[in-house]
């Protein structure tokens with residue numbers, strides 16, 4: 001059986017290579033985190049399928065790259081039109097596959113998928129200034145040339161959103177693509193491939209190889225014909241990929257995890273602080289940007305904690321298809337066990353769990369209660385390692401210097417939230433934070449024009465706006481002399 005019917009969509013379970021569907025002898029099982037429903041057996045690719053997909057992408061490259069930004073943009077906009085026409089289907093499908101909220105998929109995530117494609121298509125046309133400047137009468141002509149085949153490896157927490165955040169700029173830059181979606185959430189990429197066909201994307205420009213990281217992912221990242229690797233996922237996997245890329249010196253863009261601080265200064269509006277910190281449970285805590293370490297000034301810690309708990313206790317956990325639900329299940333039993341393990345070890349060390357701390361027994365399955373751990377031991381696992389679940393810690397500080405030292409005191413540097421009632425005070429803090437994105441009195445405001453990425457172990461490189469093209473394209477400078485011209 002190569003077609004499965006999920007949430008109103010017909011999904012081909014085979015790979016998408018050179019515009020056609022390709023099977024593998026082996027398959028893997030895909031289930032829904034909502035209730036464990038079996039969704040289907042998915043083709044499990046390895047080196048053979050990767051070789052085929054990379055060869056197809058390589059063969060499609062000359063024509064696609066020659067099409068130019070305008071021609072590519074027209075097709076990307078057609079794909080975006082189809083995404084918009086199918087938002088309801090895509091939203092339901094993604095919710096079944098990864099358990100994130102249906103209402104967020106409908107209102108925010110799937111419209112953003114279309115926007116990812118439109119934005120980078122238009123940026124390539126309008127904003128990549130083929131800048132010219134003079135050096136002693138010579139002109140420097142800067143251009144962003146297509147670079148070849150881009151390997152895109154994506155995680156399960158926001159599958160199509162994160163895939164198109166890479167597919168958009170890669171295709172707009174004139175590269176061709178091989179995507180390896182996460183094995184827990186392969187369905188939306190397969191559906192998206194059908195939309196690409198309907199939009200008239202030439203064969204081989206976009207390919208999907210499904211399978212496990214250590215098989216399909218490893219073959220793809222080690223492939224000598226790959227020009228770029230863009231990966232979002234965990235730090236250990238990024239290290240493996242960096243090794244695989246080293247032999248070919250393939251440039252890598254890594255967007256990795258975090259252990260971001262949410263700093264509540266003594267002059268903060270406590271209602272806003274509670275609202276913003278409780279938001280860190282969104283997507284059941286499976287968000288790389290999540291500010292999971294609440295750092296609060298000691299003078300307001302009790303008042304803040306009271307407001308936090310009042311608000312957090314209203315979080316409605318349940319079926320992500322229910323419009324009343326605020327947070328759904330964790331992605332997979334393996335991940336659920338990983339989260340439980342973190343919390344258990346914190347308990348064993350005597351952590352003060354003031355909210356949650358256990359699976360939601362009313363719901364059963366993969367639902368873990370929103371958890372707050374107060375004053376964990378400095379340097380302990382629960383305040384240094386990325387849990388990637390609905391688990392926040394709360395620590396207090398007494399001076400700005402202490403807050404900054406605590407905020408910067410992990411190996412990560414992805415994001416930070418600062419809540420303050422005084423702009424100069426907020427600035428004095430943000431200036432010293434090591435993070436790719438800092439939100440002051442807000443969270444998750446994200447413009448595709450802005451640079452996005454992580455410092456320290458949270459990433460390598462930046463994407464967004466021209467930064468994306470600096471990565472996916474070959475940036476070239478042609479220096480032209482004023483001399484030697486015959487006419």
Ligand code: NAI
Nearest residue numbers: 154155181182212213217218233234237256257288386388
């Ligand atoms: P992972 O980093 O292993 O998986 C992400 C992607 O990498 C998947 O598509 C996977 O198949 C692929 N992959 C795995 N091994 C590979 C290899 N050797 N070569 C090429 N590709 C490979 O993440 P996983 O195991 O799903 O989650 C583990 C932890 O990673 C989470 O608990 C969380 O801390 C972090 N994570 C961070 C994300 C982020 O948005 N920054 C997203 C997902 C996970």
Ligand code: MG
Nearest residue numbers: 031097184185
């Ligand atoms: Mg799934």
